[in-house]
Amino acid sequence: MTTRSVELLRVVHAHPGVTRADAARRLGIGTGAATELVSRLAQAHLLAEAPAAPSGARGRPTTVLVPHPDGPLVVAAEITHEGWRLDVVELGGATLTSVSGTHTDTSWPSVVATVNAATDALYKTYPGRLRAMGVSVPGTVSRTLRLDATNLGWHDVDLTELWPSTVFVAGNDASLAAAAESARGAATGARLALHLRIEGGLGGAAVDQGRLLIGASGYSGEFGHMPFGDPGISCPCGARGCWGTAVDGTALARHLGHPAPHDPVSYARRVIASAVASRHGVLVAESLAAADGGSVGGAESGEWQAVCTVAAALGRGIAGLVNGLDADLVTLGGVGVDLLAAAEAEIQAAYRAGLMAIRRDDPPPILPAALGADGPIAGAGEEAWSSLIPHLA
Structure with a gap:
């Protein structure tokens, strides 16, 4: 060609x-x-x-x-802690078919067998047309396509077992979500976009004029392991004071005196929703009391205080990254969207306080990710097409 x-x-x-x-x-x-x-x-x-x-x-x-109606297609795959999803994506990014399931066994050989079986079924639906695969996974991915996902017990596993053909790409879920936001989401047109995604920890990526920065070994974007957190808190990665431990569901549980949640994402969303409802009740009561010429005593709920603490930690860290990377736009995904909706004032206050003075008059905006939960799999599809196009005959 x-x-x-x-x-x-x-x-x-x-x-x-x-x-x-x-x-x-x-x-x-x-x-x-x-x-x-x-x-x-x-x-x-x-x-x-x-x-x-x-x-x-x-x-x-x-x-x-x-x-072309008979043209090539790619398979975009997303493997999470709970399950898997495969999308068949045509040129232009439209999804033709989507299939998904939950893990019955989280051992890596079992996951590979399940995904391979689903891929074989798609081959029969689109004979001769599936030409590449892109995979999003919840862990670090090396340039040699080896995955390490500590929380799942997947250590140095070979991702190419999912697709033995030539055109295969894989990446961390947050990094691929960043690529998708720059290609078709809220960061379209940004010169240097920073994407942060809070799930079971914090990850992300920088995208320079549409090009995902993956680093020398492929491990770039592990922003959650920068020492922006409490140095007294140990992280599963082996370091202390990791930023991710200050902004995810485990941080909320710690502030509330709860045990570490089994599912930190669902837990965080429940706490944030409950804190917002409690805060709304306080504001309504204060408004009614003020209308009557009185006042309402009492402190904010513990949940709201925990959310504000986590939101401030998020804002401070974003400021550090913006100062260092010179990003012109920041997008938040995962639980970050919930925090931004619930406590934007607290995030913004900590963010602006942490910015260098030269940036405060026109700070890079912090926006919710436009693609939502579809960001990682959309990014997998984008990266697959980017790799496939030069190979087409």
Whole structure:
């Protein structure tokens, strides 16, 4: 395939519904050359043209470039602590099929067998069309595609067992969510975007003009293990004072005097929701008392105080990363979205206090992730397509 062909496929993938004329402008080529490229890719069963949605304007109906109906597809996979999900994704990012299940056995060989069986079924549904796989996993992934997920007992496992074919990519769930937010979410167009995702700990990634920064060994983005937390608290990673231990569900449980929760994500969301409801009740009571010329005594609930403490720890850490990385935008995923909705004032106050003075007049915004829970698997699909396009014949 020519370089121009690869570039055109990338344009169609990044801009679903693009017209041939607009694609030509983006590539800096003439309409004649674009027509020739589209014809060649159509013959290769990679692209097709379809009528555009009616615009009401006069003139010849416009057509848009779309994936060929018999064209290649990728499998985007997400493996979590609780289960798995496989999406079949076409050029342009649309999902054609999605299947999922829960782990009956969390041993790595059992997970591989289950995912492989589901993949085999998809092969039968789309014979000859599944050409690549991208996998999101809850742990660190090396450049040699070895996974270490301490909480699940998966140590140095070979991720390529999930897809023995040539085009295979894998990454940490938070890193792939960052890639997806930059490609199709809240960070689209950012120069350097910082994404943070709170689940059972904190992870994330920096994306430089659309390129995911993975580091020398592939372990970049472990922001939760920066020493922004309490140095008296041990982390399962072996270090002390990790930031993740100050902002996740285990931090809330510690502040409330509860044992470490089995499922820190569900626990955190329950506590945050309960704290918000309690806080709302206090504010309503204060408002009614003020209207009557009186006052309401009593302190805020312990849950609300715990949420505020965790929110402030999150804001301080974000400031440190923005100071160091010069990010122009920050997105939050997972429980980070819940904290931002519940205690944005506390996050913002700690964030601004921790920023260098030169940044405070126009601080990079902190936004909720647009793709939500679909971020990691969407990122797996994006990375799979990015790797596949140069291989297409």
